[in-house]
Amino acid sequence: MMNRPRFWFEQISQIPRGSLNEKEVAQFLVEFARKRQLSVVLDEMNNVLIRKPGQHGGENAQSVLLQGHTDMVCEKSMDSTHDFTKDAIKLIEEDGWLKADHTTLGADDGFAVAYMLSLLEDSTIKHPPLECLFTAAEEIGLLGAVAFDTSLLKSKRCIGLDSGGENLTVITSSGGIRGKAKIDSKKDTLYPYTMHISIEGAIGGHSGNDITKQRANTAQLMALVAFDYQKDTSNDLGLIDISVGKSENAIPFAGDMTVGCSSPFNQDVLAWIIRRNLAQYELSDPQVSITFKAGDTALGFDISVSQRFIRFATLFFQGVQWMSPDIEGLPLLSANVGYLKSIEDTLVAGFSFRSPISDMLDQNIKKVQLLADLLGLDTEFTSRYPGYPYERNSPLRSFYQQWFLKQTGQELKLQASHGGLELGIWKGAIPDLDIITMGPIHELIHTFNEKLNLASFDLVYQRLCAFLGELSDV
Numbered sequence: 375m376m377n378r379p380r381f382w383f384e385q386i387s388q389i390p391r392g393s394l395n396e397k398e399v400a401q402f403l404v405e406f407a408r409k410r411q412l413s414v415v416l417d418e419m420n421n422v423l424i425r426k427p428g429q430h431g432g433e434n435a436q437s438v439l440l441q442g443h444t445d446m447v448c449e450k451s452m453d454s455t456h457d458f459t460k461d462a463i464k465l466i467e468e469d470g471w472l473k474a475d476h477t478t479l480g481a482d483d484g485f486a487v488a489y490m491l492s493l494l495e496d497s498t499i500k501h502p503p504l505e506c507l508f509t510a511a512e513e514i515g516l517l518g519a520v521a522f523d524t525s526l527l528k529s530k531r532c533i534g535l536d537s538g539g540e541n542l543t544v545i546t547s548s549g550g551i552r553g554k555a556k557i558d559s560k561k562d563t564l565y566p567y568t569m570h571i572s573i574e575g576a577i578g579g580h581s582g583n584d585i586t587k588q589r590a591n592t593a594q595l596m597a598l599v600a601f602d603y604q605k606d607t608s609n610d611l612g613l614i615d616i617s618v619g620k621s622e623n624a625i626p627f628a629g630d631m632t633v634g635c636s637s638p639f640n641q642d643v644l645a646w647i648i649r650r651n652l653a654q655y656e657l658s659d660p661q662v663s664i665t666f667k668a669g670d671t672a673l674g675f676d677i678s679v680s681q682r683f684i685r686f687a688t689l690f691f692q693g694v695q696w697m698s699p700d701i702e703g704l705p706l707l708s709a710n711v712g713y714l715k716s717i718e719d720t721l722v723a724g725f726s727f728r729s730p731i732s733d734m735l736d737q738n739i740k741k742v743q744l745l746a747d748l749l750g751l752d753t754e755f756t757s758r759y760p761g762y763p764y765e766r767n768s769p770l771r772s773f774y775q776q777w778f779l780k781q782t783g784q785e786l787k788l789q790a791s792h793g794g795l796e797l798g799i800w801k802g803a804i805p806d807l808d809i810i811t812m813g814p815i816h817e818l819i820h821t822f823n824e825k826l827n828l829a830s831f832d833l834v835y836q837r838l839c840a841f842l843g844e845l846s847d848v
Contacts, residue, residue: 432846442486486535515757565634578627619713
């Protein structure tokens, strides 16, 4: 039999499945279940729950919940023509890695979907009763998980399939919230001189897992260039158009901005400002570059509105704000501005905060509201979700640690994650749910360079099957 997880990953890669566009993949899962006469539930959010009885001696064991999400972050390179609403992901295998053609791959969290489909169709392996939950809209604030009726779940043991690392399990994860700051104004100011500025080549990344890596945030970098030019030349700039980044929970890697001025641009000063701002990323993000080109007369937002928006993006407290005093390398609070956009007559900044501590999130909300109020911007906050708290006494984790050591000769690594996981929602709804996580090595998540290690993808699935066999006897 061919490698089934790889087969199913290829199948779901043919289906567009950006956040809030999961209807087709949800129907695919329902048809999969019905064809195999498996119990299936589909809800209004396009969450899908498929149940499979235990087999080969696991019939009477306690059931296990397996969980991952169907949606993916949709990022692409500046020159890609890919349409995430209708095009299949083009897969490329190279040097033992699977990646896509200048788009996100969708291994976050497509590997989970592929694993669960493979288990659900396999009549040969030993496992306990399974509840396989495929959630929707995870990447835009865990919306599917929040809306899911957890009374449908009967399991008290859970294996989360939305993390990686191969040799680790997540023991705690961060909560978070998303927000927007916006200002409305007519584009009725005529600027005789304009300049188009482009940023590209940054690494970008996941706003939780990669926030400590000092990568360039091109949204804030773009704002800094505009702010510094005004400061160094005493010439006020007006925004004509801006489009940097796409998602609150991704570190933006590229973008464009057109600004206007009443007097000719000093291109030498602008070039110096760009070199000065790029210098700090010489080691952490060396490929990021900024270019500019003079343009024609154009209508844009007035100076006052433009200045307030640029200052908000410049003063936004990007990056890690508080590190854990107990767990080395773990942020306790961070912020990310994910995009800056002009949408018709509105300027919008989208951002997110992460923390396992609710009070810290509240503090950041107050700070950004104060900053926005001072600058005359309106704010709104959505998609708040809880963290996954550390459980000191976890029989499932202890059993997995012992099993892992016996199987590999290595100690299982315990990871405290700054990423957001749906596990916190399940734990909040089912307090006695015992949780571990499993996942393969996959890198550069939430970027068009995302890639999945195929040997690890295969290995972790084999481990998942073997461990489920062990759980059939306890």
